[in-house]
Amino acid sequence: MKINANLIRVGNIIENNGKQWAVLKTQIVQPGKGGAFITVEMRDIRTGTKTNERWRTADTVEKCNVEEKDCTFLFVDGDALTFMDQENFEQFNLTREVLGDAAAFLQDGMQVAVDFIEGSPVSVSLPEKVTMTVVEADPVVKGQTASSSYKPAKLENGLKILVPPFIAEGEKIIVNTGDCSYVERAK
Structure with missing residues (x-):
């Protein structure tokens, strides 16, 4: 199915140069002079190689049926x-x-x-949010305000993220899987 290049979204599978590519990132650029274009970072679904491609927004690309x-x-x-x-x-x-x-x-x-x-x-x-347990968290430093400061914490899966100062070791928190960021305490 042919679609305009400006309709490419993250997660789409498109066909380009005889290969199928998974879209990782997109950015529409509107220069002051000339027409707008879209820059797409994509990964070959068979080999895993990454590439960047650029199209004018009026160009058409082949979207694979998934x-x-x-x-x-x-x-x-x-x-x-x-x-x-x-x-x-x-x-x-x-x-x-x-x-x-x-x-x-x-x-x-x-x-x-x-x-x-x-x-x-x-x-x-994956689901947008998952519940994880904090296995390591630095102690709270007095004088820090809760609104502007975050501290490093290690999750049960080994990832390190920034959490608010009131999060302690052993607590369950909700993490955004898209950008690996803290969302809230698990209820």
Whole structure:
């Protein structure tokens, strides 16, 4: 299906130069002189190589037909991540590179959306927010105001993020999987 380049969004799968690419980042640039254009950072879904491409906003690109299925994450086996299709209970593996940094947020039994092209899985969409436990947090420094200062904390999955000073070790917090940022305390 052909779409205008200005309609490309993060997560789309597009076809360019005979290959299928997953869109990672987009930026529309409107220079003071001349027409607007879109810069797209994308990853080849077969080989994992990244590239940047630039199109005028009026250009058309081929958007691939993607079938999205609800799946369950089961377990990690070395570099392979095992998922199960919830409709027919078939299991399949993906490598960590397909998810990138988001693989750290996977938890056993987590419900995810997996995109399939021609019957093979190509990308995974995690829930927007996940609950994690803080395993290390620096103590509060007196005199800091809660509104402007954050302190480093280490989560159960090994990631380090910035949290407000009132978060202590052992607390459960909600983390945004898109940008690895603190959202709120878990209730």
